[in-house]
Amino acid sequence: MIKFVMCLTRHPKLSREEFQDYWKNKHGPFFMQHAQTIGARRYVQSHTVTTPLNDGLQSSRGMLPAFDGVAEVWFDSEEALIAGMSSPEGQKVAAALQEDEGNFIDHSKSSAFLVHEDEF
Numbered sequence: 001m002i003k004f005v006m007c008l009t010r011h012p013k014l015s016r017e018e019f020q021d022y023w024k025n026k027h028g029p030f031f032m033q034h035a036q037t038i039g040a041r042r043y044v045q046s047h048t049v050t051t052p053l054n055d056g057l058q059s060s061r062g063m064l065p066a067f068d069g070v071a072e073v074w075f076d077s078e079e080a081l082i083a084g085m086s087s088p089e090g091q092k093v094a095a096a097l098q099e100d101e102g103n104f105i106d107h108s109k110s111s112a113f114l115v116h117e118d119e120f
Contacts, residue, residue: 001074002076003075004081004113005115006071008071011105016050020047023104038081039080040073042073043071046070067111
């Protein structure tokens with residue numbers, strides 16, 4: 001398994017609540033409608049909680065501000081991810097997903113990368 005991780009910063013025109021509502025209730029269902037086309041096996045949204053504890057974690061470690069959320073998408077392999085995204089249907093889905101992301105994500109302040117998990 002390989003996992004695509006995206007650390008998300010909300011679009012500046014949105015509050016965190018508006019960002020989370022759009023992501024959960026519009027983008028999430030839209031993604032799931034097309035998950036099979038791109039070969040996604042699992043999709044999880046982690047929504048950042050607004051709490052003083054996060055401020056304390058950040059300041060005690062000298063860290064950057066928290067992201068507004070984290071998206072995780074599992075694929076069977078890197079090859080499966082590439083195959084799913086490079087098929088004609090996958091390219092259409094990827095373009096539509098990226099276009100929709102522009103409604104709620106500030107890509108210039110977000111990050112995406114592939115990982116594999118080591119469970120202990």
